[in-house]
Amino acid sequence: MSWEGLKNILLFSLIVISGLLTWSYWFYQPSYEIDIQHVQTKIMSNGNMEPDEVVQPIKMLYYDESSYYGTYSEEMVSEMMDMVKNVTLFNLQNRSESYGDVNDIKELVERDGAIEVVFNDSVPLSFYKKFLKIEDSIVPDVYFDRIVVFTEEREDVGHSVYFISEDKKAVLAAALEKEDLEQFGTTFANTELYEKYQKVAITDNRSVIVPANEQRVTGYSYLTKFVSSASFMKALFSSPEIVKQEGDIYTDGVSLMKVNSKTGMIEYKNLAVGAKEEKNTDKHILQRNIDYINSHSGWDRRYRFADMDEEEREIIYRLYISGLPVFSDIGNSEFDVEWGTENVRMYERPYMYLGDKALTKSDAILPRAEDALIAFQESLNKQYNPDKLADMTIGFEMLVDDKTGTDIVTLKPNWYFLYDNSWIKIMDKGGIMDGLE
Numbered sequence: 001m002s003w004e005g006l007k008n009i010l011l012f013s014l015i016v017i018s019g020l021l022t023w024s025y026w027f028y029q030p031s032y033e034i035d036i037q038h039v040q041t042k043i044m045s046n047g048n049m050e051p052d053e054v055v056q057p058i059k060m061l062y063y064d065e066s067s068y069y070g071t072y073s074e075e076m077v078s079e080m081m082d083m084v085k086n087v088t089l090f091n092l093q094n095r096s097e098s099y100g101d102v103n104d105i106k107e108l109v110e111r112d113g114a115i116e117v118v119f120n121d122s123v124p125l126s127f128y129k130k131f132l133k134i135e136d137s138i139v140p141d142v143y144f145d146r147i148v149v150f151t152e153e154r155e156d157v158g159h160s161v162y163f164i165s166e167d168k169k170a171v172l173a174a175a176l177e178k179e180d181l182e183q184f185g186t187t188f189a190n191t192e193l194y195e196k197y198q199k200v201a202i203t204d205n206r207s208v209i210v211p212a213n214e215q216r217v218t219g220y221s222y223l224t225k226f227v228s229s230a231s232f233m234k235a236l237f238s239s240p241e242i243v244k245q246e247g248d249i250y251t252d253g254v255s256l257m258k259v260n261s262k263t264g265m266i267e268y269k270n271l272a273v274g275a276k277e278e279k280n281t282d283k284h285i286l287q288r289n290i291d292y293i294n295s296h297s298g299w300d301r302r303y304r305f306a307d308m309d310e311e312e313r314e315i316i317y318r319l320y321i322s323g324l325p326v327f328s329d330i331g332n333s334e335f336d337v338e339w340g341t342e343n344v345r346m347y348e349r350p351y352m353y354l355g356d357k358a359l360t361k362s363d364a365i366l367p368r369a370e371d372a373l374i375a376f377q378e379s380l381n382k383q384y385n386p387d388k389l390a391d392m393t394i395g396f397e398m399l400v401d402d403k404t405g406t407d408i409v410t411l412k413p414n415w416y417f418l419y420d421n422s423w424i425k426i427m428d429k430g431g432i433m434d435g436l437e
Contacts, residue, residue, distance in 0.1 A: 052131045054317070055286075055305040057081060057117035057147075058325070061209060062194050063110050068209050069194035072323035072394070080117055080188060084147060087183075089161060089174040090135035094142060099171045103205065105164060108171070113152030115188050119145045120306050120318075122165040125172065127287050134174075142170040151185035200369050203386045210369040215394060217366055217413035220321065220358040224407055227351045229259045229266070236268050236347070263330040264352035273340035285339055289315050300353055306334065313339040319354075321396060321411060327423050328398040354409065364413045366394060372415040375426050391418040397425060 057077050062069040071077075099105050109116060122143040129139050144163035151160070159173040160181050198212040233250045234240045236257055243252045248259040257268045286308055306318035306325070319326040319333040326333040335349030366372070373392065377384045396411035414425045 049301060050131075052081075052085075052128070053301070054303070055119070055123055055128070057119050058304070058320075058323070059118050060188075060194075061114075061116040061118065061197065062188065062191070063114045063116075064112055064189070064191055066112070067191075068110075068197035068199060068212075069191050070197040070209065070211065071194050074323045076188075076193065077117060077323070080115070083184060083187065084117075084149070084161075085131055086133065087176050087180040088133045088135055089176055091159070091175040092134065092136050092140060093159065093173045094140040095171045095173050096142065096169060100169060102166050102169070105166055105169070105171065108162070109146075109148050109164065111150065111152075113185070113189060114148055114150050115184060116146055116148045120304070121145060121308050122168055122170075123286060123305075123308070124284060125163060127284055140172055142172045143168040144170065144172065149181070149184050149188075151181065151189045198369070200373060200392075202373075202389050206386075208369075208392055210392060211394070212368065214368055215366040215413075216363050217324070217394060218322065219362050219364055219396070219411055219413050221360045221408060221410045222354040223359055224264075224352045224354060224409055226264070227353075229257075229351065232259075232266050232268075232351060233257060259351070264332050264350050265330070266347075266349060266351045268347045270340075270343065270345050273343050273345035285310060285313050286315060288339070289337060302354075303335075319398075321354075324413075325393065325395040325416070325423075326398050326411060327395050327416060327425070333398050359408070366413055366415060369415070372426065373417075376415070376417050376419075376424075379426055385420075388420040389417060390421075392416065393418075395423070395425075 057080075059070060059072050060077050060080055099108060122145040124141065124143050125139060126141050128144075142163065143165045145165045145167065146163075148162040148164060149160060150162075159175050161174040161176055163172040163174070164170065196212045197209050199207045199209050201207045229248075229250070233243055233245075237243050237250070237252055237255065239252065243250050248261065250257040250259075254272050255268065255270045257266065259266055286305075300319075302319055302321060303317045304320050305315070307316040308314070315337050317335055317337075328334075331348070332350040332352065336346070337344060338346040367375070369392065376392075393416055394413060395416040397414050399410040399412055401408045401410065416423045416425050418424075
């Protein structure tokens with residue numbers, strides 16, 4: 001073979017190899033299921049968390065002599081839930097058909113001696129039952145966003161524990177032993193354990209139960225810590241060796257990760273995952289998320305389940321400090337997980353997190369709930385629609401120090417309103433900020 005012929009063969013071989021490499025770069029699609037556990041392990045390393053540590057109540061209410069009492073105390077709420085989980089429940093009865101109206105449910109709950117723990121959003125009992133001692137072999141498949149224990153005698157003798165969801169209009173009654181019920185009363189049926197609360201009317205048919213007086217709330221500042229974007233890249237992409245970086249964007253040609261250094265947020269989109277319309281799955285979306293937590297360490301223990309949209313297959317978790325939610329107009333107090341049929345299709349969360357101890361503390365006096373609601377209504381003026389207001393709570397606004405960037409954040413107490421599906425606070429000068437999803 002001549003030298004020219006050999007060169008032609010070598011040149012042709014190089015062209016073929018180059019073509020194959022190019023094709024594999026653009027069309028190779030590895031498994032794109034996000035290993036969220038791996039991400040969280042790299043981020044926090046705070047140990048394993050049980051699902052019921054993430055999905056937990058946010059407040060506790062007590063009804064006595066037609067008056068309202070309540071607390072955000074994490075210690076009291078935790079003690080109450082420990083007792084709920086340790087008593088044996090039996091003779092479960094689905095009574096949803098008897099309570100087709102929200103007012104009927106409120107009338108059921110707001111009775112003397114009732115102790116109520118309230119969750120952020122409704123969850124299926126089929127998910128939560130593994131944390132309860134239920135004697136029945138068949139458990140009705142209902143949702144609940146509150147658990148109520150009636151400590152005083154009622155006409156319905158024996159059934160003193162209720163799992164209730166106002167949104168789903170679901171009511172499930174359960175029985176427990178007399179000595180267990182007496183223990184609830186002895187431990188929690190005492191007005192001195194709570195603050196005075198009141199019912200504030202939102203519309204003619206809807207109201208919220210909130211603290212009755214001005215509130216002294218401690219604000220905090222924290223030094224933040226950061227996780228490198230390279231750690232996220234290695235965890236989120238199945239083959240990080242083929243990932244290309246251009247500025248703050250990482251991509252393998254199919255999936256994309258964007259790093260926002262101004263907000264301290266990571267956004268990952270897996271374009272290989274099917275559309276939302278593909279909803280067939282053998283496991284509930286919440287259970288799918290919780291399985292990650294239950295199997296691997298890495299969650300910041302201050303985050304809690306905040307909201308679930310089953311139609312959009314989306315779950316939001318939010319930061320909680322001293323029993324109160326933390327809100328941020330740039331989203332860096334929560335992370336958002338959105339699913340396709342089997343795999344995560346979008347994952348957004350901060351790559352910064354708060355230090356273990358606060359740098360500084362300072363008290364703030366918040367107005368009475370009624371006064372805060374009036375100020376909120378006035379701030380919207382003629383645009384205010386009471387039908388769009390669903391809830392109100394005390395929370396923290398996460399503020400970033402202009403001089404240090406995201407190195408130091410301040411948590412400022414304020415009243416927040418769940419209005420038109422967004423959490424909104426009142427500005428100091430009477431206006432409102434943009435909605436927080």
